[in-house]
Amino acid sequence: MRERSLRALLVFCAAMATQSAWAGPRIASINVCTDQLLLALADPEQIVGLSPYSRDAARSWAAADAGKFPKLSGEAEDVLVLKPDVVVAGRFTKRATRELLKEKGLRVVEFDAARTIDDVRAQISRMGDIVGHAERARAEIARLDASLARARAMAGQHPYSVLAVSRRGWVSGGDSVISSLLTAVGLSNKASALGLRLGGFASLESIVSLKPDLILLSDTGSFAEDQGRAFLLHPALERLYPPAKRIVLPERLTVCGGPMLADALDRLTAELTHIGQ
Known part of the structure; x- marks a missing residue:
């Protein structure tokens, strides 16, 4: 007992x-x-x-x-x-x-919703304060800034113009995380020429006439499971923008503003390295 x-x-x-x-x-x-x-x-x-x-x-x-x-x-x-x-x-x-x-x-x-790199830094810092781990937030912000510096160094070698296009011709506008990411590393978002602030649908003709150096997609799938996906596989886009002129950033890396943007920037650096070879 x-x-x-x-x-x-x-x-x-x-x-x-x-x-x-x-x-x-x-x-x-x-x-x-x-x-x-x-x-x-x-x-x-x-x-x-x-x-x-x-x-x-x-x-x-x-x-x-x-x-x-x-x-x-x-x-x-x-x-x-x-x-x-x-x-x-x-x-x-x-x-x-x-x-x-x-x-x-x-x-x-x-x-x-985070729309700029500064928004992302602020949200990481805010969540760090909420959970009581400000030191972890500072470490994530430092990781983000290091990835940003690497991407900027690579993009500086070739300051391409880029258009981010997704299903059915949706184009990410100037007031978006994607645009902020592109601008921060020294690339230009051609969506500004369409007058899209938050984003919007663009016709195939308008995309082709913009003549961006590269297009940015969220995947590389070659199967058109519906009309939305078929837009991205149109022969005109495939002819003008073969794999060597496409940047692929998975949606999970850019749909939110947070620590994942460091991974998005590293992926962007790798894509630009491959394109520049």
Whole structure:
């Protein structure tokens, strides 16, 4: 009996020591972009749940890591059950959900969509402060800046004009992370000639007439599963922009502003190196 009591006491003391050693906030994320910031900067013990799209490998840079944590429904109910200290969300996350969580007394921190490299730095720093790991945020910003310097050095050798095109002819406008990334490294976004601020659809004729040096795509697939994808495989584009004139940056590296942009910049450096050979 005495031995069992002693063992129970030791287990209790160990648990209390662990609890006292950890004082960081418990956090739930209900947005795919805040998911990725959280995964990069928080301790695993802090993450109580992630958004419904957190495990989508096409949209989330951190999809593999996200599988280790509970997937939330995107509604308020399962978040309320978890009773997190903080809920992080996107400004465009379902408003009714955000408002209900606030009404129930939860602290909801909202992030705008990052549109510039400076926005990305600010969001990394902000999440670092929320999770209590400002030093990790500084390290991620330093990694981003180092990748930016490498990409700038490579792009400076050939200051190409680039047009970022995706399904059905959607073109990323000047007020976007893609445009900021291109400008930051010394490349020009030809979308400005179309007068597109946030982005918009462009006809095949207008894209061809712009004559960018390169086009930027999110994948290299050669199968047109629908009309949206078929646009990118049009013979005119394939003739004018063979693989040697295409930059490929997977969507998961650019759909959000966060630590993944360092990887996007490294991929851009590699693509430009290959094109310049």
